[in-house]
Amino acid sequence: MDDKFCVIGLDLGTTSVKTLTVDQTGVTRFRAARKISTNIGPNGRAVQDPFEIRDALNSVFELALHAARKDGFLVHRVGFSAAMHSLMIVSEEGEPLTQAMTWMDSRAKKQAELLWESLNGKKIYEETGTPIHAMSPFVKLVWLRETQPQLLKMGNRIASVKEWIWHAWFDEWMIDESMAGATGLYDVEKRSWHEHALTRIGVNPAQLSRIVPTSYRQAGCRETRLQLAGLTADTLFSIGSTDGVLANLALGVTDSSKMVFTVGTSMAVRSGAKRKVTNPSLRPFCYRLDDQRFVIGAPSNSGGVILEWLMNMLYGDDRAENVDETLAVLIRDAGNLELQSLYCLPYAAGERAPLWDEEAKASFIGLHLKHQKIHLVRAAIEGMIYNAKWLIDNLSASTGNPEQVYLSGKLFDELWICQLCANVFGVPVVRQTLEDASTIGAILLAADTAEFAQSLKRCERSEKMDPEEEMEEVQRLRFKEYQRLCRLLYPSA
Template identity: 35%
Template sequence: MTKQAVIGIDIGTTSTKAVAFDAEAKPVFHYAVAYPIINTKPNFAEQDPELVFDAVLSCLKAVVQLLCDCNYELKGVCFSSAMHSLIALDKKGNLLTNCIIWADARSMAQAANLKNSVIGHSIYLHTGTPLHPMSPLPKICWLRESNPSLFREAAKFIGIKEYVFYKLYGEYKIDYSIASATGLFNIFDLNWHSDALEMAGISTSQLSEPVPASYTFSGMKRAYADKLGINADLPFVIGASDGCLANLGADAVCEGDAVVTIGTSGAIRVTADKPATDLKERIFSYVLTPEKYILGGAVNNGGIVLQWFRDNFYGAEAEVAKVNEEDIFTMLNAEAASVAPGSDGLLFLPYLLGERSPHWNAAARACFFGVHYTHGRAHFLRALMEGIIFGLYSVGMALEQTMGPVKRIYANGGFTHSDLWVQMLADVFNVEVRLTDTAEGSALGAALLGMHTLGMIKNLEDAGKLLKVQKTFTPNVEANRIYMRNYALFEDLYPKLESSFSQAVHLNHKQSQV
C-alpha cells in the first residue's frame, strides 16, 4: 500500500519550516531555513521577501526529495503564515518595500489616532483587529503620510503569503484568515471593509481577492515546479494564519476550547462558532473557516521575561550550568517550586516589553509589588512566573466576557517543559490543561487543513482523532483560591499605574539623552 503524506509549510518571523506528515498526522520529515529581521531604524522590523520566498522553495524542495527517497506519495501542500505583514508592489509586481512585519512599530502615531477615534472604534468592531502598530491598516496610513510618492506608485498592498503565491502562480489571493488580521476585512460578511479602506486611502483593486482557507491552486509556473521536483498541478492549499492553525494543530476546534502558548511571547486563543468583537477592544477575532473563528489576545511578555531574570539574577549559576552541561531552567524550576503558590504576597506585573492584549499599551512597564524583608530570590522568580500567567488570565477574562467560559486548555510552547509552570496555568484558570503530542502546532494545523481539503479526513473535528494527549494537569482548589486573591490585586494595580508608566517612559527618554 502506498504511503501518503501532506506537507505543512509554516512561514514564520525568523524562519520558514516544512514538515511532512503521514496519513496518521505523524511528522516524518522536517526542514527549516532561517532569515534575519531587518532593523534599519528604531521601531522598524522587516523581512526581505525574496529571502523568505527562497526559504519556502528550499524547505519544499528538501522535504519533497526526502519523501521521494522513502517512496511516499505527496498528496498536497498547505500553508500557515505569520499575520500582519505588509508589502507594497508596483503595477508590474515589483517590490517597492520590504515586508513590514508584525513587530514593526513605526505606525504608533497612526494607530493611536485611530484607536482614539469614533471611526477607529467602528472599524475594530467590524474587523476584529485591534488598532495597534502591528496591523497593516495603520502601516498603510504611515506609508501614505511618510512617503506619498511611493504610496501613489503602489498598485498592490499584500502580505508575505500572498507574495509567495503570486510568485508561484501569478495570482493575487488572500485567505480569509490572513485577511481578518489586516484591520481591512469585515469578519461578519467576509469581504473588504469599505470604511477601513477609505481610512487607508486605498481601493479593493489594490488588495488581493479574499478566498476560503480551502482554496486550492494548480498550474504552478513550470520553472518552479521543475525546481521543486513536483507536478505543476499538485494541489497547493492556501491555508490560514499561524495562530488559527495552532488551535487546529492542538485539537482545540470545539467552542470553549482554548490554546495557551508561551514561547518568547505568549497568547491565548479560543475557538468559537461565530465571530465576536469586544466593546473595550481588548481581543482579536480572526477567521479559521467560515464556520470556525479564533478569538484571543497575544501578550508581549512570555518566556523572554524568565530569560531576562535568568541572565541578570542567575548569572553565576548559568555559567556553572554551561560548564557542567546542566539545564539552568531545571534549577530555576526547582527554586521556584520551593515557594508556595502566591509567592507570599509578592506580585509581578510582567510588562517588560510594553503590552499588547488586553491593554494595548506600548508604554506599560514591569514592576514587583508587595516586596517584604522576608522575600528572597526564589520569591521573585516564582512571582515572575505567576505574573506571566496572570497576564494571560486577564486576556482570558476578556474572552469569557465576550464569548463564554473557557472549558479546557491545550498548552504548547517552550513553557510546557516545566510541569510547575503548566500546573500554575491550570490552577489560575481553574480548568484542565492538556498537552498534546506535537511541537509543530501551526505546521500540523496546516497539514490537517490540507488533509480535510483533499478529502483525507471528513471534517476538522476528525483531526482530533489523530492526536494524542500526552499529559493532563488538574487544577488545585486551594492554589486557585490563593491565586484569585492575588489576581484581584494584580488587576487593581494596572489602572492605578497607567499614567505612571507613561511618565517612566518619558523619564527614560530624557535620561538617555543626557
C-alpha cells in the same frame, strides 16, 4: 491515491520558519526549522528581510521534499500557515519596495491612539474584527499614508509575506479570509474589503489581493529549486490560514466551551464562535475560519520574546552558542523554587491585550539580594501566565467561561508550567503533544479528509491536569496582586 503519500505543512513564524511532514497514517516523518532575524530599530521599528524569509522557507521545504523522495513518499498536498499582521509594499511584479513590518512594529502608535479615540475607529474595529493598534496593517498604512505617501500610489501592491511568497510560487495575488481579516481592512460579515478603511488610507481594491476561502488550492508551483527537490506539478497547495486560527483547528477548539493558550514569540488566548464577536471595551479579535466558524481571541506581545529578552539582559555579549539549552535548564529548575514575593510585569515589548499600550515597559517588583537569575526566569514565566489569566477572564466576558484550556507551545514541555496554568486559570488544562499546532492545522486543512484527521488524532497524546485546590486559592490571591500592581502603573487597564 498512492498508498504511500504524505502531506507537508509549512509555517511562517515571527522567529523561525518550519516544516512538518506527516504520512497517511498520521505519523510524523520529517521536521525542520530555520531561524529568521528581526531588525529592531528606533521608534518601535521591527522589520524583516522578505528575501531572507523566502529563502529560509524554501530551504526547509527543500529538505522536506528530499526526505520524502528518499523514503519513497509521494507529496500529496502542502498546507500553509503564517503569522498575522506582516506588511510589505511591493511593485505589481512583486518586487519589494519595503522590508516586511512585523506585528511588533509600533511606529504607528500615535495613529492607533487617534483612530481609536475617534468614532470611525471603533466602527471599523466592530466591522473588521481587528483591534485598532499599531500591530494592524490598516493602522500601519495610515502611518505610511502620512509619512511616505509615495509608497501607496497606484501600481504598488499591499501584501503580507505569505501573499508575496504565494505570488512568487504561483504568479497570482491571493489572500485567505483569515489573513485578510488580520489586515484590519476586511469586513468580516460582508466578506469583502472594507470600503471605509480603504478610503481612509487612499487605497484601491486593485492594490490588494483577491480574497479566497481558507480551502483554496492551487497546483503548479514554479519555484525551480523546489521542482529540482522533487516537487511535482500535480502537488496541490492549500493557501491555508493564519497560525492562530490553524492552532485552534488542530486542537479542535472551534466553539466557546474551550480555549487555547498559545505561547510562541508572542502569545494569545483564543476560543471559537458561530457568530462575529466584538467588544470595544475589551477589544478581542474576530477572524473567520470558514463559512460558519470564527476564532475569537486576545493577542499579547508578552510571550517567548520576553524570555529571549531576559536571557539577553542576563548574559549580554557573553551569551553562549547553546543559549537555548541554558534557558531550557533555567526553566526546568525554576519549577523547584518555592513561591517568591517577586512579580514580573512582562511588558518589555509594549503590550496589546489587556493594556493596549505600545509604551508599556517590563518591571520586576520585589527584587531582593537573595534573588538570582533563576528567580527572574520564574517570575517572568509567572507574569506571562498571570497576563494570560487576565486575557481569559476578559475573553470569557464575551464567549462564556471555558470548561478547560488547551496549552500549545514548547514552553509547556515543562509539566510544572502546565500545573501552574491549571492553578492560575482555575480550570483543567490539557497539554497536547502536537509537534506544532499551527503546522498541524495547515496539514489538516490541506488534506481535508476525515480519514486523515482520524489518523492524526490516533497519533496524538494529551495530558489533563486539574487545579490543585490549595494552590488555586494561593494563585487567586497572587493574581489579584499582579493586577493591582499593573493598574498602579497603567491606570486605564
